[in-house]
Amino acid sequence: xxxxxxxxxxxxxxxxxxxxxxxxxxxxxxxxxxxxxxxxxxxxxxxxxxxxxxxxxxxxxxxxxxxxxxxxxxxxxxxxxxxxxxxxxxxxxxxxxxxxxxxxxxxxxxxxxxxxxxxxxxxxxxxxxxxxxxxxxxxxxxxxx
Numbered sequence: 001x002x003x004x005x006x007x008x009x010x011x012x013x014x015x016x017x018x019x020x021x022x023x024x025x026x027x028x029x030x031x032x033x034x035x036x037x038x039x040x041x042x043x044x045x046x047x048x049x050x051x052x053x054x055x056x057x058x059x060x061x062x063x064x065x066x067x068x069x070x071x072x073x074x075x076x077x078x079x080x081x082x083x084x085x086x087x088x089x090x091x092x093x094x095x096x097x098x099x100x101x102x103x104x105x106x107x108x109x110x111x112x113x114x115x116x117x118x119x120x121x122x123x124x125x126x127x128x129x130x131x132x133x134x135x136x137x138x139x140x141x142x143x144x145x
Contacts (some may be wrong), residue, residue, distance in 0.1 A: 001115035005029055005046050016045075016111075032137075039117045044106040051107040051133045053125045054118050056100050066092055107133035 003016040007023040014021045020030040021103060032048045043050050070089035074082050104113040107130050 001113070002046065004112040004114070006110050014024045040119050041104045041113045042119060044109060044111055045113075046111045047106060047109040047136075049106065049108045049133070049136060051129070052122050052137075053107060053129070054102045054122050055105045055112075055125060056097060057103045057114060058096060058100050063093070064127050108136050 004012050005016050005021065005031065006012070007014065007025060010023060010025040011026040012023055014023065014029070016029075016031065020028055022028045029046060031045045041052060044052065055084070066089050070085040073085040078083055078109050101114075102118050104116050104118060105111070105125075
Protein backbone atom coordinates (compact mmCIF):
# COMPACT_ATOMS: atom_id res chain seq x y z
CA UNK A 1 0.00 0.00 0.00
CA UNK A 2 1.40 3.33 -1.07
CA UNK A 3 0.38 6.93 -0.41
CA UNK A 4 1.43 9.70 -2.79
CA UNK A 5 1.03 13.34 -1.75
CA UNK A 6 1.62 16.69 -3.43
CA UNK A 7 3.23 19.66 -1.68
CA UNK A 8 0.80 22.56 -1.08
CA UNK A 9 3.48 25.15 -1.83
CA UNK A 10 5.29 23.86 -4.94
CA UNK A 11 3.08 20.92 -6.09
CA UNK A 12 6.04 18.50 -6.01
CA UNK A 13 5.11 14.81 -5.77
CA UNK A 14 6.24 12.75 -2.74
CA UNK A 15 5.78 9.13 -1.66
CA UNK A 16 4.66 9.19 1.97
CA UNK A 17 6.88 6.79 3.91
CA UNK A 18 6.94 8.51 7.31
CA UNK A 19 4.55 10.52 9.48
CA UNK A 20 5.84 13.74 7.90
CA UNK A 21 7.52 14.73 4.64
CA UNK A 22 9.63 17.86 4.21
CA UNK A 23 9.61 19.11 0.64
CA UNK A 24 12.55 20.70 -1.18
CA UNK A 25 10.79 24.06 -0.83
CA UNK A 26 10.85 23.65 2.97
CA UNK A 27 7.12 22.97 3.47
CA UNK A 28 6.33 20.10 5.84
CA UNK A 29 3.31 17.85 5.27
CA UNK A 30 2.12 15.68 8.15
CA UNK A 31 -0.29 12.76 8.29
CA UNK A 32 -3.43 13.71 10.21
CA UNK A 33 -4.72 10.14 10.52
CA UNK A 34 -3.25 6.84 9.39
CA UNK A 35 -5.02 5.41 6.31
CA UNK A 36 -3.64 1.95 7.06
CA UNK A 37 -6.18 1.21 9.80
CA UNK A 38 -7.92 -1.23 7.45
CA UNK A 39 -8.21 -2.25 3.83
CA UNK A 40 -10.27 0.86 2.97
CA UNK A 41 -9.57 4.59 2.97
CA UNK A 42 -12.60 6.52 4.21
CA UNK A 43 -10.91 9.80 5.19
CA UNK A 44 -7.90 11.47 3.58
CA UNK A 45 -4.83 11.12 5.79
CA UNK A 46 -3.40 14.45 4.63
CA UNK A 47 -6.27 16.96 4.58
CA UNK A 48 -8.83 15.15 6.75
CA UNK A 49 -11.77 15.39 4.32
CA UNK A 50 -13.98 12.47 3.30
CA UNK A 51 -14.27 13.57 -0.35
CA UNK A 52 -12.56 10.72 -2.23
CA UNK A 53 -12.93 9.35 -5.75
CA UNK A 54 -11.56 6.43 -7.75
CA UNK A 55 -9.05 6.51 -10.58
CA UNK A 56 -7.45 3.68 -12.53
CA UNK A 57 -3.79 3.16 -11.72
CA UNK A 58 -2.79 3.74 -15.34
CA UNK A 59 0.61 5.22 -16.22
CA UNK A 60 -0.31 8.36 -18.17
CA UNK A 61 2.93 8.51 -20.21
CA UNK A 62 2.14 5.01 -21.52
CA UNK A 63 -1.35 6.12 -22.52
CA UNK A 64 0.00 9.14 -24.37
CA UNK A 65 2.61 6.97 -26.11
CA UNK A 66 -0.10 4.58 -27.34
CA UNK A 67 -2.19 7.44 -28.74
CA UNK A 68 0.79 9.16 -30.40
CA UNK A 69 2.01 5.94 -32.02
CA UNK A 70 -1.51 5.20 -33.29
CA UNK A 71 -1.95 8.73 -34.65
CA UNK A 72 1.42 8.74 -36.42
CA UNK A 73 0.96 5.26 -37.86
CA UNK A 74 -2.39 6.33 -39.38
CA UNK A 75 -0.47 8.27 -42.04
CA UNK A 76 1.29 5.13 -43.34
CA UNK A 77 -1.81 2.96 -43.59
CA UNK A 78 -3.01 2.40 -47.15
CA UNK A 79 -6.43 3.50 -48.38
CA UNK A 80 -9.48 2.34 -46.50
CA UNK A 81 -7.74 0.90 -43.40
CA UNK A 82 -6.16 4.15 -42.18
CA UNK A 83 -8.32 3.90 -39.01
CA UNK A 84 -6.91 0.48 -38.00
CA UNK A 85 -4.19 1.87 -35.62
CA UNK A 86 -6.84 3.81 -33.70
CA UNK A 87 -8.98 0.69 -33.31
CA UNK A 88 -5.93 -1.24 -32.07
CA UNK A 89 -5.08 1.57 -29.61
CA UNK A 90 -8.68 1.49 -28.34
CA UNK A 91 -8.52 -2.27 -27.81
CA UNK A 92 -5.22 -1.94 -25.92
CA UNK A 93 -6.78 0.78 -23.75
CA UNK A 94 -9.86 -1.34 -23.06
CA UNK A 95 -7.74 -4.36 -22.11
CA UNK A 96 -5.61 -2.28 -19.75
CA UNK A 97 -8.73 -0.74 -18.20
CA UNK A 98 -10.03 -4.19 -17.23
CA UNK A 99 -6.66 -5.39 -15.90
CA UNK A 100 -5.34 -2.40 -13.92
CA UNK A 101 -6.47 -1.83 -10.30
CA UNK A 102 -8.23 1.24 -8.87
CA UNK A 103 -6.61 3.77 -6.58
CA UNK A 104 -8.37 6.15 -4.20
CA UNK A 105 -7.72 9.88 -4.76
CA UNK A 106 -8.70 12.88 -2.62
CA UNK A 107 -10.70 15.62 -4.35
CA UNK A 108 -9.29 18.32 -2.04
CA UNK A 109 -5.52 17.70 -1.87
CA UNK A 110 -5.06 15.11 -4.68
CA UNK A 111 -3.39 12.54 -2.41
CA UNK A 112 -3.34 9.08 -3.99
CA UNK A 113 -3.82 5.82 -2.07
CA UNK A 114 -2.71 2.73 -4.02
CA UNK A 115 -3.49 -0.80 -2.87
CA UNK A 116 -6.55 0.07 -0.75
CA UNK A 117 -10.03 -1.31 -1.40
CA UNK A 118 -12.60 1.20 -2.69
CA UNK A 119 -15.70 1.71 -0.55
CA UNK A 120 -19.27 1.76 -1.83
CA UNK A 121 -19.46 5.55 -1.40
CA UNK A 122 -16.46 6.19 -3.65
CA UNK A 123 -17.16 6.63 -7.34
CA UNK A 124 -15.05 7.58 -10.36
CA UNK A 125 -14.07 11.24 -10.83
CA UNK A 126 -16.92 13.71 -11.24
CA UNK A 127 -16.18 17.23 -12.53
CA UNK A 128 -19.08 18.87 -10.68
CA UNK A 129 -18.02 17.33 -7.37
CA UNK A 130 -14.39 18.30 -7.98
CA UNK A 131 -15.39 21.92 -8.68
CA UNK A 132 -17.29 22.08 -5.38
CA UNK A 133 -14.38 20.63 -3.39
CA UNK A 134 -11.69 22.86 -4.90
CA UNK A 135 -12.94 25.67 -2.65
CA UNK A 136 -12.20 23.69 0.54
CA UNK A 137 -9.09 24.49 2.56
CA UNK A 138 -6.79 21.89 4.02
CA UNK A 139 -5.79 20.62 6.44
CA UNK A 140 -9.35 20.43 7.71
CA UNK A 141 -9.93 22.37 10.90
CA UNK A 142 -10.96 20.09 13.71
CA UNK A 143 -13.69 21.26 16.05
CA UNK A 144 -12.66 21.91 19.64
CA UNK A 145 -15.00 20.31 22.13
